[in-house]
Amino acid sequence: MHSFDTTARGVYLITVTPFTDAGALDLASTDRMVDFCLERGVTGLTILGILGEATKLTAEEAKAYTRQVVRRVGGRVPVIVGVSSPGFAAMGELTRAVMDLGAAGVMVAPPGSVRTDDQIAGYFDMVNETLGAVPWCLQDHPVSTGVQMAPGVILRILKNAPHCVMLKHEDWPGLAKLSAIRAASDKGDVRRVSVLTGNGGGLFLPEELSRGADGAMTGFAWPEMMVDVVAAHGRGDVERAHDLFDAYLPLARYEQQAGIGLAVRKHLLQQRGAIASSFVRKPGPKLSAQDLADIDRLVRRQQQRLQQLG
Structure with a gap:
């Protein structure tokens, strides 16, 4: 059994939320998706994230989905369940609900309303009060939150948050930030926490692993890519890790287009049999015939390259 604590490693896959073609929560597909991910070797699942369409779910749907996944x-x-909220009452209520359902911990990102270093640190002091002893992951994703957290601010948060066990690092560019955080823990300036990387399908995963990341926490229609890259890097075969990553990179890049990325991922997961429908709740994108042709070409080329790599 893998643990959600400061030693966490591997791949915590950010999941999509399956819906029926009519837009209802699809709990049968949820089971299929969970099986699909576990069969490919992930070491954790993270649900109700940004690409999990969390903001499009009702409170009851969020609880029902969490219950089914757990x-x-x-x-x-x-x-791990995303519980980010500008208000602490909602954050605390959802946290208590998902922990009662059997979640291992929660993930929190700062709201766009905090801007200065002191505001950011003060916000997370209140997160600590709200979550109590619940283990949690600090999400650093400026692209979605608009909040820039310098390395010094992250270190300040970690020093004041004994139950923050993980940093989800997805600043871009962020390699220097990752190096600075690891250097601080190596010197003993702050305790070492697990660092898992995001950046859209792990677009910098091999480099981030070389900078001290413990794995990935992001989504991709081929989760085995991240599993295999992390495993190869962990056993010291860095060139193999890069070769595998390069084979998947064109499709991972295509998935990260602003606007249609989630639709691309759901389409591919439907093709792979992980979910029954590629439906994206409104507001959400739809793929064109040209998009589908692009995807088919990229999948064929990916398969050919993987065969060459053995």
Whole structure:
């Protein structure tokens, strides 16, 4: 059993939320998706994230989805739930609900309303008060939040948050930030926490692993890419890690287009049998015939390259 603590490693996959073609929450596909991810070797699941369409779910749907995921996982890997909210009452209520359902911990990003270093640090002091002893992950994703957290601010948060066990690092560019955080823990200036990287399908995953990341927390229709890259890097075969990553990179890049990226991922997951429908709730994109042709070409080329790599 993998643990959600400061030693966490591997791949915590950010999942999509499956819906039916009519837009209802699809709990049968949720089971299929969980099985699909676990069969490909992920060490954790993260749900109700940005690409999990969390803001499009009702409070009851969020609880029902969490309940289904936790039940299907059956304790085999940790399940982390995004509970970010500008208001602490909502954050605390959802946190208590998902922890009661069996989640291993939660993930929190700062709201766009905090701007200065002191505002950011003060916000997370209140997060600590709200979450209590619940283990949590600090999400640093300026592209979505608009909040820039310098390395010094992140270190300040970590020093004041004994139950923050993980940093989800997805600033871009962010390699220097990752190096600075690892250097601080190596010197003993701050305790070492798990660092998992995002950046849209892990677009800098090999480099981030070389800078001290412990794995990835992001989504991609081929989760085995991240699993295999992290494994190869971990056993010291860095060139193999890069070769594998390069084979998947064109499709991972295509998935990260602003506007249609989620639709691309859901389409591919439907093609792979992980979910029954590629439906994206409104407001959401739809793929054109040209998009679908691009995707088919990229999948064929990816398969050919993987065969060459063996």
